[in-house]
Structure formats: C-alpha cells, structure tokens
Amino acid sequence: MALAQVSSNKCSGGYQKVFEHDSTELKCKMKVAVYLPPKAENEKCPVFYWLSGLTCTEQNFITKAGSQQAASEHGIIIVAPDTSPRGCNIEGEDESWDFGTGAGFYVNATQEPWKTNYCMYTYVTEELPRLINANFPTDPEKMSISGHSMGGHGALICALKNPGKYKAVSAFAPICNPIQCAWGQKAFSGYLGEDKKTWEAYDATVLAASYSGPQLDILIDQGRDDQFLSASQLLPDNLIAACSEKKIPVVFRLQPGYDHSYFFIYSFITDHIKHHAKFLNA
Amino acid sequence: MDLYEVFTGSRLDVITEEVLSGDEEHQEEVKEDEVNRDLPTKEAFVVVSEKAETRTFQRFSTDTNDSLRFEAYVPSSDEEGTPSPDSSVDGHDDVFEEHKKSENKVNNIRTKLEEKVVEMENFAGHLEEIFLTVEDNFGRQEQHLEQHYNDVLQTLSQRYDERAAALGEEKKRRLEALYTQLLGCGRTLDASKDLIETAQELYRTEDKRLFLQAVMPTMKRIEEFAKEKPDLTLVTTLEFDRPLANLSDVKTMMDSINIVPAPSAPVINPQVSNSATPTSLRVCWSLFSDDSVEYYELYYRPVLEDTPAADSTKGPDVSNVKVKETHCSVGDLLPNAQYELWVTATNTTGISPASEKAVYMTVPSPPFIRQRECSSCPEAALIRWESRNTNPVDSYTVELIETGTDGQSGVTESIVAVPTCESLIQLQSGRQYLIYVRAVNIGGPSERSEAFTVSTTGTIFHLQQDTAHPCLSISEDGFSMFYGDEELPLSAMTFDDNTFARCVAVLGDLIPVRGRHYWEVEVEEDTEYRIGVAYEDTQRNSYLGGTNTSWCMRHVLTPSRHKYEFLHSGWSPDIRITVNPVRIGLSLNYERGILSFFNVDLEQHLHTFYCSFLHYVHPCFALDNPGALTVRNGVAAPDDLDQGFPNSEYHNTARLT
Numbered sequence: 041m042a043l044a045q046v047s048s049n050k051c052s053g054g055y056q057k058v059f060e061h062d063s064t065e066l067k068c069k070m071k072v073a074v075y076l077p078p079k080a081e082n083e084k085c086p087v088f089y090w091l092s093g094l095t096c097t098e099q100n101f102i103t104k105a106g107s108q109q110a111a112s113e114h115g116i117i118i119v120a121p122d123t124s125p126r127g128c129n130i131e132g133e134d135e136s137w138d139f140g141t142g143a144g145f146y147v148n149a150t151q152e153p154w155k156t157n158y159c160m161y162t163y164v165t166e167e168l169p170r171l172i173n174a175n176f177p178t179d180p181e182k183m184s185i186s187g188h189s190m191g192g193h194g195a196l197i198c199a200l201k202n203p204g205k206y207k208a209v210s211a212f213a214p215i216c217n218p219i220q221c222a223w224g225q226k227a228f229s230g231y232l233g234e235d236k237k238t239w240e241a242y243d244a245t246v247l248a249a250s251y252s253g254p255q256l257d258i259l260i261d262q263g264r265d266d267q268f269l270s271a272s273q274l275l276p277d278n279l280i281a282a283c284s285e286k287k288i289p290v291v292f293r294l295q296p297g298y299d300h301s302y303f304f305i306y307s308f309i310t311d312h313i314k315h316h317a318k319f320l321n322a
Numbered sequence: 323m324d325l326y327e328v329f330t331g332s333r334l335d336v337i338t339e340e341v342l343s344g345d346e347e348h349q350e351e352v353k354e355d356e357v358n359r360d361l362p363t364k365e366a367f368v369v370v371s372e373k374a375e376t377r378t379f380q381r382f383s384t385d386t387n388d389s390l391r392f393e394a395y396v397p398s399s400d401e402e403g404t405p406s407p408d409s410s411v412d413g414h415d416d417v418f419e420e421h422k423k424s425e426n427k428v429n430n431i432r433t434k435l436e437e438k439v440v441e442m443e444n445f446a447g448h449l450e451e452i453f454l455t456v457e458d459n460f461g462r463q464e465q466h467l468e469q470h471y472n473d474v475l476q477t478l479s480q481r482y483d484e485r486a487a488a489l490g491e492e493k494k495r496r497l498e499a500l501y502t503q504l505l506g507c508g509r510t511l512d513a514s515k516d517l518i519e520t521a522q523e524l525y526r527t528e529d530k531r532l533f534l535q536a537v538m539p540t541m542k543r544i545e546e547f548a549k550e551k552p553d554l555t556l557v558t559t560l561e562f563d564r565p566l567a568n569l570s571d572v573k574t575m576m577d578s579i580n581i582v583p584a585p586s587a588p589v590i591n592p593q594v595s596n597s598a599t600p601t602s603l604r605v606c607w608s609l610f611s612d613d614s615v616e617y618y619e620l621y622y623r624p625v626l627e628d629t630p631a632a633d634s635t636k637g638p639d640v641s642n643v644k645v646k647e648t649h650c651s652v653g654d655l656l657p658n659a660q661y662e663l664w665v666t667a668t669n670t671t672g673i674s675p676a677s678e679k680a681v682y683m684t685v686p687s688p689p690f691i692r693q694r695e696c697s698s699c700p701e702a703a704l705i706r707w708e709s710r711n712t713n714p715v716d717s718y719t720v721e722l723i724e725t726g727t728d729g730q731s732g733v734t735e736s737i738v739a740v741p742t743c744e745s746l747i748q749l750q751s752g753r754q755y756l757i758y759v760r761a762v763n764i765g766g767p768s769e770r771s772e773a774f775t776v777s778t779t780g781t782i783f784h785l786q787q788d789t790a791h792p793c794l795s796i797s798e799d800g801f802s803m804f805y806g807d808e809e810l811p812l813s814a815m816t817f818d819d820n821t822f823a824r825c826v827a828v829l830g831d832l833i834p835v836r837g838r839h840y841w842e843v844e845v846e847e848d849t850e851y852r853i854g855v856a857y858e859d860t861q862r863n864s865y866l867g868g869t870n871t872s873w874c875m876r877h878v879l880t881p882s883r884h885k886y887e888f889l890h891s892g893w894s895p896d897i898r899i900t901v902n903p904v905r906i907g908l909s910l911n912y913e914r915g916i917l918s919f920f921n922v923d924l925e926q927h928l929h930t931f932y933c934s935f936l937h938y939v940h941p942c943f944a945l946d947n948p949g950a951l952t953v954r955n956g957v958a959a960p961d962d963l964d965q966g967f968p969n970s971e972y973h974n975t976a977r978l979t
Contacts, residue, residue, distance in 0.1 A: 283900035294896035
C-alpha cells in the first residue's frame with residue numbers, strides 16, 4: 041500500500057504530514073494526516089486516532105486543534121483521517137452537510153448507492169491501522185481513539201465494538217445516542233436502511249448497555265453552550281445513564297461557556313492527550 | 323614572663339587524686355615528681371589537642387594535665403604551601419592546579435593555626451586563674467601569720483598592762499598605809515608634846531593653889547598617856563610580793579604558730595559536661611595551697627525554686643559525704659535537678675572555710691515522643707515530643723537510624739541543639755527509620771526516649787481531634803470517623819474556637835513540607851462526604867468547599883442519582899461520574915499547585931483543582947449525613963499519577979457563583 045506524501049511541515053519538533061493513498065475499503069483516494077513526534081525518529085510510538093465531525097476533512101484537526109504540542113511531549117503519533125470517501129460521484133452525496141460527503145458516520149453502509157464506498161467503520165478499524173503500522177514506526181499494540189461530534193460517536197462505537205483493541209478512548213461533544221437524534225436517524229436510515237435493529241450496532245448508548253470487555257476509562261468533554269446539545273442532537277445523559285448502569289467508568293465534564301467549535305477542542309485537547317498517554321505510555 | 327619560671331619558681335603543684343593520700347611525709351617527694359612531670363619542657367611549647375571532654379575549661383582538671391601542657395603548632399612537611407618543584411616544570415595548565423592545591427593547603431594551615439590560637443588562649447586563661455588562686459592563697463597565709471603574731475603581741479601587751487596596774491595598786495596601798503601610820507605617829511607626837519608643854523607650864527606656875535588644882539588631872543593625863551603603848555609595828559611588810567606571771571596561754575599561742583594551720587578553702591570545679599547521670603553527679607575540686615589535708619567533706623543540697631540558695635537556715639536538708647580524694651560521685655539524686663555543692667578540707671588542726679558554692683545539674687529524664695502528633699511524608703518526618711522534666715532543659719538531641727529491609731541498623735545520625743519540642747527531619751523516600759530523642763542540659767544528655775518508627779512510604783498524618791465537630795467521633799486508632807444517627811442536643815455539644823461548628827468536619831495534621839502528598843479515603847457507596855484540603859485557619863463555622871480556604875470533593879445522594887461536586891469558594895464544575903468511587907485517592911502537589919482526586923479501584927482520574935497554595939494546607943474530611951469514613955495513610959502514590967491528570971489552565975475553579 042503506497043502512501044504518497046502530500047505535505048510536510050515541521051511542528052513542535054516533529055512533523056505534521058498529509059498523505060494520500062488508494063483505499064481498498066472505500067475504493068477511492070483518501071487523504072490522511074499523520075503527526076510524527078520527535079520520538080518517532082528513534083523509537084516506536086503509540087498511535088492516537090482522531091475522528092473528525094460533520095463537514096470536516098483531514099485538515100480541520102491538524103490546523104485548528106493545536107494537538108501537536110502535547111503529542112510531541114508525550115511521544116504519540118496522531119492519525120486523522122478524512123470523514124468520508126471523496127470524489128466517488130455518488131448521487132446525492134453533496135446534497136446535505138449532515139449526510140454523504142463529510143458525513144460518513146463511521147458505519148459500514150448496507151444500502152445502495154452507499155454500500156460500495158461508505159465503509160468508514162472498516163476503514164478506520166482495519167485498513168487504516170494496517171496502513172499506518174506498515175509505514176510508520178508504531179507500536180501496533182498501543183492504539184487509542186478519540187473524536188469530535190460525529191467523530192466522537194465514531195470513537196465511542198469503535199472502542200465499544202472492539203473490546204481491548206483501543207487502550208484509551210475519549211470524545212468531544214459526541215453524538216451519544218444517534219438512534220434517538222435527528223442526525224443519527226437521518227444518517228442511519230440512509231446508510232443502514234429502515235431496520236432499526238441494524239442501527240443499534242452503531243449506537244454508543246446501546247453498545248454500552250451490553251458492553252463486556254476490559255475496563256474502559258472514558259473522558260468526555262461537552263460545551264455547555266453547545267447549540268447542538270440544546271438541540272438534542274448529542275444526548276449525553278442517555279450514555280451516562282447506560283454507563284452508570286453498566287458500571288463503565290466515565291468522567292463527563294460539562295464546560296461552561298464553551299460551544300461546539302474547534303475553539304472548544306483546542307481548549308481541552310491537551311487534557312485528552314494526557315488521558316490517552318496514561319494508557320498508551322504505560 | 324617566662325612560664326617555665328612561674329612553674330619552677332613558686333613550686334606550683336596540681337594535686338592529682340593519685341597524689342593526695344593524706345600521707346604528709348610522702349607529699350613532699352611525690353609533689354616533686356609531679357612538678358617535674360608537669361612542667362613544660364624548656365624547649366618549644368607544644369600544644370596538645372585536647373580531648374572533647376576536657377575542652378571546656380578545666381582549670382583544675384584533676385584527671386588530666388592536658389590543660390597545663392602547651393605545644394606549638396609546627397606545620398608538618400607534607401603541608402608545605404609551596405608546590406613541589408617537579409610539577410611546576412610542566413606546562414601552563416598545572417600552574418592553576420598547583421595554585422588551587424596551595425590555596426587549599428594554605429587554608430588548611432590557616433584553620434589549624436586558628437584552632438591552635440584558641441587553644442593557646444584557653445591555656446593562658448587557665449594560667450591566669452591558677453596565678454590568681456596562688457596569689458590568693460598565699461595572701462591568706464600571710465594574713466593568718468600576721469593575725470597570729472598580732473594576737474600574741476596583744477595578749478602580752480594586755481598582761482603587761484594588768485601586771486603593771488596591779489603593781490601600781492599595791493604600791494599605792496602600802497604607801498597609803500604607811501602614810502596613815504606616819505600621820506598617827508605625828509599626832510601621838512603632837513599629843514605628847516602638848517602634855518609636856520602643859521606639864522612644864524604647870525611646873526612653872528607660881529600660884530601654888532592653881533598648881534595643885536591642875537596638877538592632879540594633868541598627872542593623870544600623863545599617866546594615862548604613858549600607859550598607852552604606842553604601836554610601833556609597821557603597818558605594811560617590807561617584803562616585796564612578786565606574783566608569778568601566768569603566761570601559759572601566751573605560750574600556747576606561740577606554740578600554735580608552729581603547728582600546721584587548718585587548710586585554706588578548697589576550690590570547687592564547675593560542672594564538667596557529660597559527667598552526670600539522671601541520678602548522680604561527679605564533683606571535682608582542688609586545693610591550691612601547701613596545706614596538708616586529712617580528708618574533705620562535700621556538702622550538697624537541692625536547689626529549690628522558692629528558697630533562696632544563699633539562705634542556709636531554711637530550705638532542704640544538707641547532705642554530706644566524707645572523701646579522701648579530690649572528687650566524689652554523689653548519687654540518689656533527682657533527674658534534671660540543680661544541686662548546690664560546697665566542700666571543706668580538714669586536717670588535725672581543724673576545718674577549712676567552706677569553698678564557694680557550685681551549682682551542678684543532673685542529667686534530665688528522657689523525653690516522651692507523642693506518636694499521635696507526628697507526621698511524615700516521603701521526604702521528611704515531623705516529630706513532636708514532651709519533656710517529662712519539671713525543670714526546663716537546655717536543648718534536645720534527635721537521633722535517627724535507618725533500618726534496612728533485613729532489620730539491620732545503619733549509622734546513627736544526630737541532630738543537636740533542637741530548641742523546642744519538635745523537629746522536622748529530612749529523610750529519603752521508601753525507607754524505614756528509628757527515631758529517638760534525648761533531653762540535654764549542662765549535665766549531659768539523657769537516655770534515649772522510646773523509639774518511634776517512621777516509614778517514608780506515602781504520607782502519614784493523624785486527625786486533629788481538637789478540630790472535630792462534636793457530632794463526629796473518632797475511632798481508637800484515630801483513622802476512622804463516624805457521624806452517628808442519634809440527634810445530640812445542642813447543649814450536650816461543646817464547641818470551642820477550634821472545632822467545626824456547622825460542617826461535621828475534622829482536619830488532619832499534614833506535615834508542613836512542600837512536596838507531594840498522597841492519601842486515600844474509604845467510604846460506602848451511599849456515604850455523603852466532603853473530602854479535600856483546607857488551610858489551618860479555614861473558618862470553623864463554614865462548610866468545606868464553601869469558602870476560598872478549602873477545596874473538596876463532595877458526594878450528594880439524591881433520590882434519583884449520585885451527584886459529585888468539586889467545591890471551592892462555593893462553586894463546582896458540572897461533572898458526572900458513572901461508577902461511584904468507594905476508595906478515593908487524593909494527590910496534593912504544592913510545587914505545581916494541584917489537588918487531584920482518583921477512583922483508586924479503577925485508577926480513574928476524577929478531577930484536579932489548580933490552585934497556588936499560599937500556606938500549608940491540611941487534609942479535611944466531613945460527613946454531611948450520618949455515615950462513616952476511613953482514612954488510609956502511608957500508601958505510596960501510584961506511579962502514573964503525574965501523567966494521569968490533565969494540566970489545563972481552564973479548569974480553574976476559583977469563581978464565585
């Protein structure tokens with residue numbers, strides 16, 4: 041699998057690079073941003089996977105979140121893929137900002153015309169790690185996952201569906217209970233069809249209620265002034281209730297004054313990377 | 323003045339205990355030897371480095387004669403300040419090294435010389451005192467002699483006066499008697515003369531009739547007068563009565579001049595450091611005169627605060643001991659007590675005047691370490707104790723020994739001159755130590771106190787019982803607290819300035835060291851608690867977390883769910899926790915100004931306060947509703963504590979709602 045470097049910028053002593061490759065899962069060219077810390081020059085490093093939210097590409101996180109400093113200090117490689125397949129020329133892919141392009145929802149679509157390309161779940165959990173491990177000095181046992189909004193939803197479901205695969209998980213303003221919110225319902229019905237049973241496999245709240253596996257330690261930050269929170273798109277209370285019930289350790293922080301933007305991510309990304317580092321560097 | 327001459331010229335001897343055996347014949351010879359032995363040699367004076375015990379002045383040290391020997395400091399050849407010739411041949415670089423070496427050597431020599439100067443000064447001081455004493459004693463001898471002879475002279479003079487007076491009296495008496503007799507004779511003579519003239523006149527009378535008239539009485543008178551026998555014996559004898567002068571007492575006085583006088587007062591030494599025990603004192607004294615002494619008597623009595631020491635009529639009884647040597651150990655005394663001692667010397671003639679009174683002190687009793695008031699952390703321990711002596715002591719000495727894992731003890735380290743009953747000791751983490759305390763006064767150090775074990779794993783503190791709210795009861799071991807169900811009436815509760823009055827809380831006594839501290843709290847799932855830290859002076863009528871002087875995690879149980887707050891100044895961030903912690907770890911880091919909370923069982927970080935602590939803080943604990951809480955101390959902080967908590971500045975909770 042060839043990785044073609046698109047850009048490289050020195051940052052915080054390491055390198056923020058962007059690569060492009062032909063994805064076998066998604067059947068298109070995909071870009072992926074990779075931050076290599078200084079430690080990577082000499083040693084194997086753990087990998088932190090970041091999943092961005094609706095309308096984002098691989099650029100938003102690396103230019104707005106300010107994660108490189110903490111990644112450099114903790115010696116962690118950060119991989120930030122795109123949020124959906126691009127340039128597939130599927131009809132309707134650009135119609136809405138919350139479905140199709142830039143809104144992959146990290147599922148494996150079963151419905152036409154999406155099922156050929158929109159396999160973001162497999163891409164993120166299988167293809168991408170293989171690609172990264174083959175091309176970078178990584179410790180394949182040390183992976184963790186995080187994300188924002190739709191990406192938060194993606195991080196949570198990847199961790200819950202793959203017990204033990206991810207050593208740490210956290211999220212910023214995640215969509216906790218997609219089957220109960222407008223966004224989720226729209227996306228799932230489009231990608232997965234009308235059978236709500238198939239939706240549950242990609243719902244963090246549902247997955248938490250039936251989780252069994254190694255102990256997780258989930259950190260979630262949520263801006264209190266987040267418009268989507270008040271619009272009932274995010275529904276963190278449901279996830280908290282399920283985790284309380286199932287005794288899944290979660291620390292959920294409601295941050296006053298913060299909204300849904302990357303300014304919010306920027307403010308707390310260091311905390312999250314430290315949280316991940318505790319498990320990745322253990 | 324040449325010291326040597328002083329020594330030989332006046333034949334000054336220090337009477338050592340070996341010498342003074344009361345045997346006077348021997349003394350002269352032995353003294354001779356002593357003198358010769360003690361004299362400094364004629365060549366250079368050499369300073370002897372004194373042992374530690376004899377350093378403080380022993381002007382009359384009877385045990386050693388170190389103070390009377392003086393050696394000059396001669397730098398040995400290996401301490402030469404100049405660099406050896408061969409090394410200077412090498413290049414430029416060696417010069418600096420040599421320079422440094424010589425600097426060091428010069429410094430060494432200088433230090434040694436300074437020490438020698440001090441010793442020399444001490445020695446001069448000794449000599450001065452001895453000189454004064456000799457002067458004193460000889461002065462006394464002179465006085466005594468003068469007195470003696472004066473007494474004799476006076477007595478003789480007195481006798482002379484008496485005798486002379488008696489003699490004069492006698493003379494007067496006799497002369498008077500004779501004179502009276504003379505007068506008597508004169509009168510008789512006159513009377514006779516008178517009669518004769520009368521008779522003659524009568525004989526010449528022509529008138530025969532008158533003659534016959536007067537002749538018969540006149541003849542009668544003459545007859546009577548003739549009958550009187552004049553007493554011609556001398557009234558007084560002609561012999562001269564010479565009484566014997568009774569000069570026997572003068573004789574005894576003259577004799578006593580030749581008798582050995584009673585000794586001069588001995589000089590009692592000041593107390594030697596470290597010579598006492600809690601129940602005994604070792605007293606030494608000396609005699610700086612030629613007097614012979616048969617034995618000494620040492621008197622002593624305790625010095626009590628309320629009786630003036632000078633008043634010997636009241637006060638405690640005086641005990642005494644008779645000894646032949648110039649030292650004595652007095653036993654059966656009280657610890658850390660002052661005793662007044664004085665000594666007299668006695669020989670066949672009599673008893674010397676008493677020496678000056680010296681005050682000695684016995685060694686104190688060992689202190690008692692207050693275990694419940696001691697605390698520790700990985701880098702230090704705070705030990706508190708009490709004196710257990712009625713009188714104050716001079717200082718304390720703290721001893722610590724590191725005990726290895728096999729129970730072997732290491733080197734004892736001592737911290738001396740501790741002025742108060744507490745000490746903050748720096749230690750190394752992850753070790754075990756035994757700590758002892760001794761009380762020290764002029765008499766020396768006491769025995770060791772009971773050992774106190776310190777383990778520098780984790781932080782150890784005790785609860786400050788006197789801050790506890792009356793409704794809070796503390797367990798026997800001092801680490802658990804209970805808020806009972808029973809409603810205590812307000813009248814049954816005793817509050818004071820230090821107890822919490824509203825919040826059912828108590829403070830811990832954290833060691834005041836600005837390092838990292840870690841402790842754990844165990845609760846039940848439904849215990850409603852507040853745990854965290856607070857400044858010592860946090861308001862006792864406030865709730866923990868409600869003011870800016872305390873930071874705490876609070877658990878509230880509502881009918882629907884568990885609620886967790888992280889309070890400071892009454893404000894808390896909105897945080898949900900899904901698994902209720904029953905074992906909470908608290909990590910305090912003064913340097914970074916953070917207080918973090920963890921669910922220990924899950925190793926889950928819960929929250930971190932960012933605060934720069936202006937003063938030392940204490941762990942605080944409260945129960946909002948009846949329940950129980952246990953503190954776990956001496957637990958090592960988990961290794962990954964540093965990475966676990968976030969370091970964001972945005973978590974600052976110093977905001978008022």
